[in-house]
Amino acid sequence: MMLFGYRLPMMSSLLVWCLIWEIVGQLDLMFLIPPLSSVVVAMVELIQTKQFLAATAVTLRSFVTGMVLAIVAGVSLGVLMGRFRAADRLLGMWVNLFVSAPLSALVPILMILFGLGDATIVATVFLFAVWIIALDTQAGVKHISGSLVEMSRSFGASQRDVYLKILLWAALPEILAGIRLGMIRGVKGVVIGQLLVSVIGYGELFELYSRNFLMERFWALTILVFAFAILVSELVGAIEKRVEYYAGVRQ
Structure with a gap:
């Protein structure tokens, strides 16, 4: 980012938005937007509460279970x-x-099928992530040259070896790209699922804070969810960069 001929750090735009948020909050223009400093204080308090830790454990369990199922099913389906x-x-x-459908509309159906518990959230994460x-x-597998498969068979590779040692490794860059996008969609799925169920995990906290107008904690929890999505x-993405080699040698 350049300003008046000077190169600014990449975090400059984020700092500008944080400053604007703080100013708007201090002016008290609307009760829905508290000062960012108050949100940060609420965040520090929030992450120390037993309620937040319990909700985090429930949310992570549902997210990880749904993503594991989505990765296994998605990679198998794509191959x-x-x-x-x-x-x-x-x-x-x-x-x-x-991939293009508004999947949040299907969550009530999942609630009927699986009830108001973890199973519904796992199914929501799976549904959001598996298709991408x-x-x-599929795109990665289609980019693989047929000569690689023919060469492996000429050396006596079994059908199982072709899939596990040739196709999956050669398509790994695209598989990881799909997993990265799937995880982002999975975070969206776990939050949407819990918001619609509104009885467990972060959905319960979002409902509690919005209903009682605890906006500092509401925004603190929102920032933490965003930060988790960016982190995963x-x-x-870091793993993707380490396996870029396979994209160049699979021809």
């Missing part, structure tokens, strides 16, 4: 669609439909 034209024709339309993982995996995205 299937990438390798077999019939599978692509049969499933591709539905995968693209669910499948699409990116950056962690997977």
Whole structure:
């Protein structure tokens, strides 16, 4: 970022927005936006409460379980669609439909199927994440040269070896890209699911704080959720950079 010929640090824009937030909050223009300094103080207090720690444990358990299921199912589905034209024709339309569909509208249906508990949140995370993982995996598999598979078979590789040692490794950059996007969508799914269920995890806290106009804690929890989404995205992105090698040698 350049300003008057000077290069500013990448965090400069964030600091500007923080300053604007603080000024708007101090002017007390609307009760929904408290000063950022008050939000930070509330955040420090919030992360020390037993209620927040319990909600975090519930949310993380649902998120991790849903993401593991989404990764396994999404990668398997993507490999299937990438390798077999019939599978692509049969499933591709539905995968693209669910990627673009407003999935939050399906959460009430999941509540009827799985009840008002962890199972609904796990299913929501899975539903939000699995489709983008499948699409990116399919793209990675389709980019693999057929000569790699032919070479592996000429050296006596079994069908299992072709999938586990050739296809998955060669498509790894796209698989990781799909997992990164899936995790971001999974964070969205776990929060939306808990908000609509409103009885467990962060959804219960969001409902409590908004209903009682505890806006400092509401915004503190929102910032923590955003920070978690950015953190998981950056962690997977760092792994992506370490496996870029495979994108160049799979031809």
